Amino acid sequence: MGKNKNNKLKILLVEDDEYDVDITQRAIKKSDIDSKLYVVRDGEEALDFLYREEGFEDAPRPDLIFLDLNLPKIGGHQVLEKIKVDDQLKHIPVIVLTVSEREEDMVKAYDSGASSYIHKPVNPDEFGKVIRTVQEYWKMAELPPR
């Protein structure tokens, strides 16, 4: 992965479900976000990626994180908490993407410092819409300087 081409938005997707990864990739590809998507499959990998450990020594610092909540090994909530208490990482916006409809999951995610909480739509087209909305939002909001 090493060095990135200039202005591409580096997105880290933390997601264990093959289909969701695929659909997210597709939706991002279909949108005109100039981005590079990095995918990790569980919470442990996500933290390794962020701390650049255990085979992720060359991982870049992502500009945006899509985080699933229900993850193997280390859960999404825990990953989010770790990110938000780490001075090096806490500025990275985290968008929680999940199928969970439990209110407490949402409240907990926002409490831990999630920038946004989005229900993962079932329909791929709906998914595209979500990504476009996120894109609109990030176009307007200035991302923290890299």
Place this chain on the structure above:
Amino acid sequence: MKKSIYLLLFAYFVLVLGIFAWGVSDLYLVIGLMLSPPGALGLFYLFRSSPFTSSKKLEGWGAQRYAERIFENSSNLLFVVDQGGNILRRNKTSRDRLGREERDNLNIAEIVHPDYMDTVKEELANMFKMGQFRDVKVRLMAEEDEGKKVLPAQMRGVAVTDYAGVLEFTDQEEKYRLKRRLRESSARYRCLIEDAIDTLDSGVVLIDKNDQIVWVNETMEDFFEIDREHLIGLDANRALRSYVESFKEPESFLEMAESAYRDNSHVSNYTCYIEDGRGVEQRVLEYRSIPVETDRYQGGRIEHYIDISEVKRLERNLREKTKRLEKSNEKLEEFSRSISHDLKAPLQTIEGYSQVIEEDYQQKLDEEGKKRIQALGKTSQRLRQRIEGLLTYSSIEVEGGSFRPLDLGRIINEMRDDLDYVLEDVDFRLPEEFPAVYGHETLIIELLSNLITNAVKYNDKEDPMIEFGWERRGEDYLLWVEDNGQGIKEQYLKKIFEVFEKLNPRENPEGTGIGLALCKRIVEEHGGRIWAESELGEGTTFYFTLPGKEKELAISEKKDMDLESAKSKKKEPVSNR
């Protein structure tokens, strides 16, 4: 002087007779008045000079007539006697009661029982000496047709002159009889009540105001393995200590009971656990101790020990059962949650990918391919919806607001589109109009699509036909799905509604065996019933009833499916990925 005495007397008698005339029917009062000193004085003057032979002086006096009437009509036996006991005159009652012929020379000795003659003689002498005597018990001898009869009486007398006095006998026979009967009946009641209390399921203790145990019932002996004879007469505090050792917590019981004795307060229910020597619970008693506030045992207490072991046992059972049910409910909820996730997620993937393929490979697919991909998406969507419906179903509360009026026409038309692939080449006949049933939409869709799919699945004809029909039945509707399929043997017509019952598993491997069981449950959940009529080789008709409007829905009594118990709580099925 004489005149004034007569005047006084007259006034007295007017007073007496006035009272009498007012309706004071109690002759005792009048007689009493007459026998009281002024009355005696009156009589003295009345009978002063042999009133029975020459009472001319008084003839003009109405008073004498009244006195005569009082004398004659008294309900007591009255005699005028001389010192020798010779009866000078007797009244009607004495004649009626003693029944002897009228004689001039009748002596008191003839009517008094020989055993009492001495007493009577003594009192008679006393009377002439002291002027009167009161209330002596004697017995009289009555002469009746059947022979002599003893008559208990109470005797009193007053001397009217030096040689004549009045003896009055109050008949005691009735009184004695009543007394005897009262004694008998109270003995009987006492016996019955004691027996009843002895055989009560509750222990009963009666304590007097000095804290002494007056009575203990037999049940107490059973409860505490004590001898009641030892308890009776014992101080209640000491008695308590003699049996309290079988209590689970004797100290706190003693403290409570003794403070209630001290303060004379109520104990309305105190639960005591009685154990045997090894600490095994034998019975649970509810102790009540109530101060007695009236009558003989005022200041004492009545105590009850009521056996509530059975109630406690049932309570405990119920608690355990509830706990188990709650646990199994939790498990079922967990189960439906995991089903929701485990079944829905792959379906969403299939659905999503079929959409992706349809979109992304539009150019590469021909019409048939597109159609099949669409069918794939639709099927998985329908399956997902069905799972969602079932999960909702398993967690619905029957009272819940999910029941509403449904337009069956709309539902069937939508369903026909969904079942397009199933109904291909099927002559699906629908009525022109549809009823509005009252029900749960997801369940009704499930019911109808199951019946329709079945009708197609088990149809071996070349031109399969399905007809949906209905008619009104009062406030309800009778509906049916008829087919011209292979038919069902009569002996299986009931069996097909059982869970996992498949008549021809080899011929129809794709069936789950749950469809008709589910239909039955759905119909029953709507307060209706479902049955099938069939002719082998000709076809089958499934009839079912549904309500036309809201009514109290009976929960189906037959617990056909385990899903039943999961519907107690409504919780959104949750899945995390």
